[in-house]
Amino acid sequence: MTSQKVKLKNTVTDPDGDQVNLTFEVWTADAAGNPKTKVMLNDSQYGVIVSSYVASGSTATVEVPAGKLSLNQNYVFHTNAYDGSLYETVWSPWAKFRVELPVDLTLPTPDYTAPDPSSLNTPPDRRQTRPLGSSGSLAAQRAQGGExxxxxxxxxxxxxxxxxxxxxxxxxxxxxxxxxxxxxxxxxxxxxxxxxxxxxxxxxxxxxxxxxxxxxxxxxxxxxxxxxxxxxxxxxxxxxxxxxxxxxxxxxxxxxxxxxxxxxxxxxxxxxxxxxxxxxxxxxxxxxxxxxxxxxxxxxxxxxxxxxxxxxxxxxxxxxxxxxxxxxxxxxxxxxxxxxxxxxxxxxxxxxxxxxxxxxxxxxxxxxxxVNHAPTYSFNAKAFPQAAAHAWLIQKSTPKHPGSMQDQKPLYYMGDSAQNSRSRNRICPTGWAKENGDASALVDAADELNCDEFAFASTYNSGGMSSPEGGLNPALLPGGTTPTGAACIGTYAKKQGSAVHLFSLNGTDPTFTEVCGRSAISGMHNQESMGNHFATFMRDNRIMDKDPYWLDTRMDDGGTCTYGTGGGQPVICKLTAQ
Structure with a gap:
């Protein structure tokens, strides 16, 4: 299962043709599929889930509540039928399954001594990347000629x-x-x-x-x-x-x-x-x-x-x-x-x-x-992998590829502070990170959970900026007209074992057709990945409103990931920082 919305189902037939429901029981399992420990699927005495009644010969289905099943764990389940007066005398055969999330990025261990990459490290290239809306003409410029x-x-x-x-x-x-x-x-x-x-x-x-x-x-x-x-x-x-x-x-x-x-x-x-x-x-x-x-x-x-x-x-x-x-x-x-x-x-x-x-x-x-050369902003991925991994995910696995030089999708700086606030509040409303994050991702007692949005609120690529406001990629739910973070891929950072992972948000399954992402991560990683480092980049390169730039997340998957390409495919891999 590459989903947190796990559905269990089985077909049930009653000899008398009566309507029937099924009781579903789940156990952890060893590698061979043998049951080990019963999983309490709810707070009842028996910890089982009972389906609705279905016609004889039909399939009964239940949804397992979020958080009851662990990631990368082998399970088995079986069922027992009830026709309103009689239970089956035996359980059905065991069926094996395993849960893997749609997004599971294993992050490298942070190195907080790693220096920020230079803000002037953009190598020369031959790409001509104009500011957003630029006509590219000068009054004194003559037309291109022949011999x-x-x-x-x-x-x-x-x-x-x-x-x-x-x-x-x-x-x-x-x-x-x-x-x-x-x-x-x-x-x-x-x-x-x-x-x-x-x-x-x-x-x-x-x-x-x-x-x-x-x-x-x-x-x-x-x-x-x-x-x-x-x-x-x-x-x-x-x-x-x-x-x-x-x-x-x-x-x-x-x-x-x-x-x-x-x-x-x-x-x-x-x-x-x-x-x-x-x-x-x-x-x-x-x-x-x-x-x-x-x-x-x-x-x-x-x-x-x-x-x-x-x-x-x-x-x-x-x-x-x-x-x-x-x-x-x-x-x-x-x-x-x-x-x-x-x-x-x-x-x-x-x-x-x-x-x-x-x-x-x-x-x-x-x-x-x-002005038509776009510089590159580089994350300090070694020091702040949570923020870098989130941007990497959205850049790699969504159709807009914000900031990707390979896909020729530059970010465009947006300098209106009021619009920045509007965009950010739409994607990251107050309290969202605390409600959806996990404290195990925090660096120390002074750290707090932050909502990290990408593309950045300070760009015209932000999912929180509507088309009438000049936004290029508004994040809209079906039928909606106001951008919302609910239309973005939602993730959160959580420590599992010795490593911090970036997981898809509980109860959500991304389609990888979204135009943006929001993630509940360490506030220190979120703020320090930008902060003075980005301000230096801006000043060194004299970035102005609508200027293009590229984002190098400095994350690498080593060719091991399965990428989302619009069909709901999972993104599961181990990242390394450059």
């Missing part, structure tokens, strides 16, 4: 910067540059080894493999391949820095006499101003001849006006590169063309370089973030 070409001459010749190549299409970069060997400006993962785009909350690295093509009437005559690297670091209170590296991906073919590249200009919006470097700022020459493989880099600072308090600004830096390309076939006049960064984004990452700068109290002082 960037010169005009054709009288012979039908022209030169083009082709669209950047994918990692599979790009030629292997055989350049040996200092930038690649050591990373760019100390950022080890930003180099010209391969074309890709990666970002954290404060660093964005866009590496492109870009062909330079000479064509006649649309047919390529010669192609040279370059690696363009642009890394932006948000490293100041009212400034940030761009690092640009250019190098050939392969030796310049002999079809080219020379390729000469130079910055035309940098672009930004509003008070955002680039400080243009002069030609002498490059680390090496900016022209290449056949066989040449050198790399060159230049740094460009940007500033923005941070003098007005309480403001937010969106910036999208851009750069134009000029090219003079001289073929080696006797044509003396070089072809002139240009390459603009914003006209050559690959699909789905066109706003990874969008910067939000603010002079609010979102973080320490003033500062900037890459």
């Amino acid at each position: 960037q070409c010169s005009e054709k001459d009288a012979d039908g010749r022209q030169v083009c910067f082709g669209k950047q190549l994918s990692k599979d299409e790009a030629p292997k970069n055989v350049a040996r540059s200092m930038a690649r060997a050591e990373g760019t400006a100390g950022v080890e993962w930003c180099h010209t080894d391969f074309p890709d785009i990666l970002a954290t909350r404060f660093t964005e690295c866009d590496v492109r493999s870009v062909p330079v093509i000479i064509r006649t009437d649309g047919v390529p005559d010669a192609i040279a391949y370059f690696m363009f690297l642009r890394m932006i670091q948000l490293d100041g209170q009212n400034s940030f820095t761009e690092h640009l590296t250019i190098e050939p991906a392969q030796q310049i073919p002999t079809d080219f006499a020379e390729i000469d590249l130079a910055i035309n200009e940098h672009l930004c919006q509003g008070s955002c101003k680039p400080i243009e470097p002069d030609d002498g700022a490059w680390t090496d020459k900016t022209w290449w001849t056949p066989g040449d493989m050198h790399s060159t880099s230049v740094t460009t600072p940007y500033t923005w006006d941070a003098s007005t308090a309480g403001q937010q600004y969106l910036f999208k830096p851009d750069i134009k590169i000029d090219a003079s390309i001289l073929p080696s076939d006797g044509k003396i006049r070089p072809f002139m063309t240009g390459y603009q960064w914003s006209l050559d984004y690959s699909g789905g990452v066109e706003d990874m370089d969008k910067i939000r700068c603010d002079t609010t109290d979102a973080g320490p002082g003033t500062g900037c973030v890459f």
Whole structure:
């Protein structure tokens, strides 16, 4: 039985065709199914349950009251019939059964000395995750273009910067540059080894493999391949820095006499101003001849006006590169063309370089973030496994997967304190944890039971936030219009043997189609899993209303669990903390 609503049943036939009831008696059993100790199913002298009368040949059924049967225990039951005047002279044969709860997570032993994970530990990735409701557009942003070409001459010749190549299409970069060997400006993962785009909350690295093509009437005559690297670091209170590296991906073919590249200009919006470097700022020459493989880099600072308090600004830096390309076939006049960064984004990452700068109290002082990169909040699962296990359960086993990077279901921060209270009170009304929790889960005498809700009340994902209020996943009972915790998966923490378990709530069977969870757990685990650790994460990453973030529960099941997938399947496993 993977349910706390245990029903026992047996078919009964009366020789005279009379209506009959059944008396049900339950005993604990050994591994072979032999009865050991009688279970008192109620407070009566005999501790048995009697069914209602049923027609002869029908099935009689009883429900065992919650709490009478133990988890992971073998049982047997048998029945005795009564037709209103006569009892059976013998009991029926024994039937074996075992009770396992729909949710039984065995938790690791807490290590209260374990340090909190860093609030700035999000590794770089290429996911573009916009704030909730963000349009992603800027007034000065230009539309994505195709190839960037010169005009054709009288012979039908022209030169083009082709669209950047994918990692599979790009030629292997055989350049040996200092930038690649050591990373760019100390950022080890930003180099010209391969074309890709990666970002954290404060660093964005866009590496492109870009062909330079000479064509006649649309047919390529010669192609040279370059690696363009642009890394932006948000490293100041009212400034940030761009690092640009250019190098050939392969030796310049002999079809080219020379390729000469130079910055035309940098672009930004509003008070955002680039400080243009002069030609002498490059680390090496900016022209290449056949066989040449050198790399060159230049740094460009940007500033923005941070003098007005309480403001937010969106910036999208851009750069134009000029090219003079001289073929080696006797044509003396070089072809002139240009390459603009914003006209050559690959699909789905066109706003990874969008910067939000603010002079609010979102973080320490003033500062900037890459607003379309979602940082990751990590639980200290080693120290507070009760809270981490509850979030793990809801994230893994419900269809909304709140906060799961794997399922691309970010949490969206909700900064309205009044709405936070409304959402929390709907999911966790006063007294719920005390009524449904177990004191064995508490850490010490000063600890108290708390109701832990997930997704958090401070998110638009909260089950307690209605759709008219902007909620994404309101927890509604059939026919209901007001969110309620009764529509969430209910669990509680309880010590059994030497380990604390997270069990499904007495008398409830989750369907695993719920959109939220509430759990009666240790108040210390609930509060310390967030508290100052989450406040630090918020400030370090300058999180604002509707900003997305991921949740890493730092729990692992080792591949041993049976997951709920909407069919009422149980979730029973032993968790370990990372």
